[in-house]
Amino acid sequence: MRVGPSSLSGAFALRPNLPHAAFLLPVLVVLGCASPRPSSPPLAPPSMPTPTEPGSTPAATARKPETAALKAELVAKHGEAQRARIERGVEQVAAQWREEDGDLAAFVREQFIADPKLLDATFARMERLFEQLEGHLNELGRELRWATDVDQGPMLPVDPLFAAYDPGAPVTEDLFRAKVGFVVLLNFPLTTLAERVAHAQDYTRRQWAEARLAGRFYRRVPSEVQQEVSRAGAAADLYISEYNVWMHHLVNERGERLFPKGLRLISHWNLRDELKADYADAAQGIAKQRMIVQVMERIVTQTIPAAVINNPRLDWNPFTNAVTVAPAGTVEENAPVGGASAEAAPEPDTRYARLLAHFHAARRVDPYVPVAPTQLARAFEVQRELPEARVKAVLEQVLTSPLVPRVAQLIEQRLGRKLEPQDLWFNGFRPGSSRSETELDRLTRQRYPTADAFAKDIPRLLRGLGFSKERAAYLAERIRVDPSRGAGHAMQAARRGDFPHLRTRVEKEGMNYKGYNIAVHELGHNVEQVFSLYDVDHTLLAGVPNNAFTEALAFVFQARDMELLGLGKPDASAERERVLNDFWQTWEIAGVALVDIAVWHWMYEHPEATPAQLREATATIAREHWDRYYAPVLGGKGSPLLGIYSHMISYPLYLPDYPLGHLIAFQIEEHLHKKGPLGAEFERMARQGAVTPDAWMVHATGSPVSAEPLLRATEAALAR
Incomplete structure (x- = not known):
């Protein structure tokens, strides 16, 4: 991100x-x-x-x-x-x-x-x-x-x-x-x-x-109003960055601990990635996944006990919501100081108070932007430069595609069971996904014991992605790597002479596979950020059209993380898997994006809402979207699972950039397969700078932003 x-x-x-x-x-x-x-x-x-x-x-x-x-x-x-x-x-x-x-x-x-x-x-x-x-x-x-x-x-x-x-x-x-x-x-x-x-x-x-x-002066917002926006963002970001669940302290009705000691996962990123990794656990994978889904749903509905958040001194059964003091032998060494009282009182709607703070700050901005008088208008017309109606139509085209049940049937065949809500994050189409999380963690921890070790390996990683030795060195000299308190992000530079920062989580044992996967994604952002600042002809055009484009370019890197670990290059079969994986991931995040949009419409329609009312509305909206698009395929009627994404709280209306990013990434990948090599083409694309989305895409790939290439390729992949 x-x-x-x-x-x-x-x-x-x-x-x-x-x-x-x-x-x-x-x-x-x-x-x-x-x-x-x-x-x-x-x-x-x-x-x-x-x-x-x-x-x-x-x-x-x-x-x-x-x-x-x-x-x-x-x-x-x-x-x-x-x-x-x-x-x-x-x-x-x-x-x-x-x-x-x-x-x-x-x-x-x-x-x-x-x-x-x-x-x-x-x-x-x-x-x-x-x-x-x-x-x-x-x-x-x-x-x-x-x-x-x-x-x-x-x-x-x-x-x-x-x-x-x-x-x-x-x-x-x-x-x-x-x-x-x-x-x-x-x-x-x-x-x-x-x-x-x-x-x-x-x-x-x-x-x-x-x-x-001139676009820098399309609005005139008083500084005290802008400060409120900043305060709301910083508070929400900090809240999310410290929202960890200690997985060893999740217990089922038999008191069993399914997850290893010391495993601390941030919501939602690491919870989701752990769920994906559990497909490789034939013995307990599905039990782990069901438990994670229960944790996620309790976070969305705010029925999670406040005392268990980021607290390794309490055990919690997310099915019954019972909380007990963890036995002394189960508490991690050097565990952060936390309460040991078995208090089961739910989190007091903090999640939605943070979201409302964003909304109230945005409403204070609204009167000063007559050309885009709502946060929704600013997010689509100004920031994304794609109208909301067009974005929603593209997302719904994917969500309602007749290809969805066909891909779902293929997944059922591979799993040997009916699909369940956790299969929203099925990752079995990725080459190398059969490898256990333990094996992947061993590889990444050995290679990257510290953030600095990853930084020193960037030239090799970039050469592996098709950049020349000289360009790889040029890029590596301009990227800094820091251990992230949260899940990870890319912090760009805004002037030549400063450098973008790559942040990813590094546990005390070293960088696990989740952290590595995120680091490769963020590296894609950083490479784009170097090219679109240092190599663009006008610094006024530094960047890309919108966040979906930098996400797309980051996805191009992230899709090659296994290859960069030395686990083999994709063949024709792997290419088919890539297409199906891209389709399923886009289908997954498209519904999440629509929930994000709908929640903001609800807030504007109910400007005096309380956090509790917003919680109920968000859960209702998430359930409605689940029942419309996902329950027919995954079951779990009435699930609020689509409301789990942390972006909804810390980065308002960012989520639509992900499905758009997947679609754009697919178009870029199709172009790279025809043109290649990745390095030179990636640089050519990134150096265009911040023109409009379709103009960027036409120059980069020959066609405007569209879901059609992904849908056509998915149809062909299913036929093969």
């Missing part, structure tokens, strides 16, 4: 760690700093609507006579050739201008740039300074969160307070007050998604960069 400043739309307010920037004021008096070049033509004719929808706010409406006269004055001064830029720029400024900003007309007269050389110089200056601004604030934010993100022993009480502080919260307002934001809006086009899609094949790279530059 990618964490860090977003490059989804190039919007400044989407980037979490940004500075006070009064020192940027000198950009208003720009001296030549770029070679002369013709100015870019307008990105769209003036008749096309601007995203600020002039006249949609009372202030903009009141200024219409003033702005009309101002436009006429500027056109008379600078000529008819500048009309489109003048009319659009004045409207963009007027939509954000406030009384305390001063004399609008005087500002516009002084700061409108008609000279192409001066416009080029201004663009170049801003590109350089914004890279430094974002980059250094990203580094500061990373340092403030270091103790909560990186496992370096117990946290101090002050650490969560630092993590919740966002030094970049005031930056957008500061830049407006310093008039830098208004210089951008006056001289560069703030485009709509419709415009970017319509002109995707016509834009020059400079035009794309201009669109991303």
Whole structure:
């Protein structure tokens, strides 16, 4: 999973760690700093609507006579050739201008740039300074969160307070007050998604960069509101990163312990991965899986006893919900201090209080973003740049595909039993999945006793993925590896000279297979992050279209984790397995994504809801989606299992990026199988930067984002 400043739309307010920037004021008096070049033509004719929808706010409406006269004055001064830029720029400024900003007309007269050389110089200056601004604030934010993100022993009480502080919260307002934001809006086009899609094949790279530059100022959110967003995110992230279950202390009705001593699994990532690994345990695998499902459902419904969370001193039967003090001989050495009282009181809806905090923070942002006045609108129209209706239609196309029962029948044949809810995470299509978790853990712990050992092996891993020796060294020099307190993530850099960080969990015995699998995934993020920052032609375009694309590129790496362990390259049979695995994983996460979306719609429809009410609503929504899409295949009618994903709590509306990522990854894989080698093609794709999703995909693979390639390949795989 990618964490860090977003490059989804190039919007400044989407980037979490940004500075006070009064020192940027000198950009208003720009001296030549770029070679002369013709100015870019307008990105769209003036008749096309601007995203600020002039006249949609009372202030903009009141200024219409003033702005009309101002436009006429500027056109008379600078000529008819500048009309489109003048009319659009004045409207963009007027939509954000406030009384305390001063004399609008005087500002516009002084700061409108008609000279192409001066416009080029201004663009170049801003590109350089914004890279430094974002980059250094990203580094500061990373340092403030270091103790909560990186496992370096117990946290101090002050650490969560630092993590919740966002030094970049005031930056957008500061830049407006310093008039830098208004210089951008006056001289560069703030485009709509419709415009970017319509002109995707016509834009020059400079035009794309201009669109991303102006996109930084599509909203003007007060710093105290942005700080609330940061506090909600930091609190939710910390809550999730410490949500561990000590598996040796799960007991069944006979008092049996099915899991080994010392196994500590974070929800939901490690619980899910353990469930997948248990397919290789012929003796107790299904009993373990059923127990994990019960744990997951109790987390979703908040019937899990609060006392057992991250506590190795208590035993818990998740079927009866009984809690007892663990016998002395079962408690892990050096176990963290925890209560030993056999208290069975449920967790007090903390999970949903954290989610509501996200929602309330988002509602405070809503009034300041008239072009996207809900978190849902911002997630799809601004960040993802794919309309919600299109995303849902693609997901439902997979969920309702007639291929689902056919693949399910094949799984039943392999398992020799009817499918159950845990088979949502069936992993038997992956080559090498027959190997036991114990064997895989032995391999990875031996190879990676520490995070540093993984870091030193990155050049070999990259060469194994098809990168040249020189490019592998280039990438390895720019990636840092840290032991993660949570499941793992990739923290990107935002300026050249800084480096992305790979975080994955390393237990005291070394990196187990779960940690290794996540590390390979995060390495895919980091490689993308290096190429899309260091090798992109405009740093204003650094990144990828949206998180689904970086997830897709990370999936390409993750799919080769067994190969990188020296367990063989895939043959034709393995290729068939890969297709079926991709289909089943996409089917699984598509329903989870729809639950995430539906829960946010419910919150907007019930803005005064309590955590308890949100809990009931989430469980109901999860059950409804389960019964509609999954119960006919997996049984378990009324299961709330789709609500288990931790992203719902810590990363609002991130989950749709995963099924989209699977679909995009499949299209990329199909292209790689035809073109190859992976290294050179991966680099070519990643260097495109943050253009729109379909434009990126057409350039990368020749076709827009679609479920059709995966569905066609699945049909063919079943026929074989």
